[in-house]
Structure formats: structure tokens, C-alpha cells
Amino acid sequence: MPYDRISELPDAVRDHLPKHAQEIYKEAFNSAWGDYKDPADRRGDATREETAHKVAWSAVKQKYRKGDDDNWHPK
Template sequence: MEELPEQVRNNLPEGGQEVFKEAYNSAYEEYADPRSRRDPDEPREEVAMRVAWSMVKLDYTKNDNGEWVKKE
């Protein structure tokens, strides 16, 4: 998944990377029209990034060592 941002590749396990990628791509398409965003001036890449991290946090959390792990 080389196309993912370094922060995602270096920190999330493979499953989390997949969640991130799917959520990012979906949000990027959904918010193509600036009128569909809360702030029409905010770049859709930033909106998609925020959505993707929100989706990751539904299934993953950081453990005591600061590593992302799947929630039980």
C-alpha cells in the first residue's frame, strides 16, 4: 500500500491501512463538490483524511506502547 501516507504506512497494521484506504477513497469521492462539505473552502483531501482517521478509530485504538491495535 505504497500510495498511503507515510504516517499511515508506518503506524497502522495492515487491516487498519485497508480501513483507512477505503474510507479515504470513499470520502474523497463523496466530497468532490465543495458544497457538500461543511466548509466549502476546505480541501477535499483534508476532509477525506479526517474521515479516514475517524473510521480507523472505530475499529482500532492505541495500546500502552502507542501502537495501533484492533479493538476487541
């Protein structure tokens, strides 16, 4: 389901991403949630939620990278 606030994001996102990256994640997830409503638009047998999470992580990775310290940093 789409997220209204970043406080609703999964713990793995809230606990490890900077606030700006969380905002990117939320917006990308919500957009993908709408874009991939139809199962025919998804790859394989991925669920709508799995697809939206993959899209969201991809969006974050365009602007952030995970450092050697296991924290996410702007590129």
C-alpha cells in the same frame, strides 16, 4: 487523490497502522474522495483531501485504538 495501493498511503499511516487498518484507511479515503467532491458537502473551508483524511482516520478509529505503547490495536 485516491490511493490504488496501501503502499501509496502517507508515511504516518503506513508506519503506524497494522495492514488491516491501512486497508480500512485506503477504502474510506477513496470513498470520501468521491463523496466530498463538491465543496458544499464539506464543513467549513476544508479541502477535499483534508476531508477525505479525516473520514479515513474516523473509519480506522471505529475498529482500532491507539495504545499506551503508541501502536494501534484492534478494539
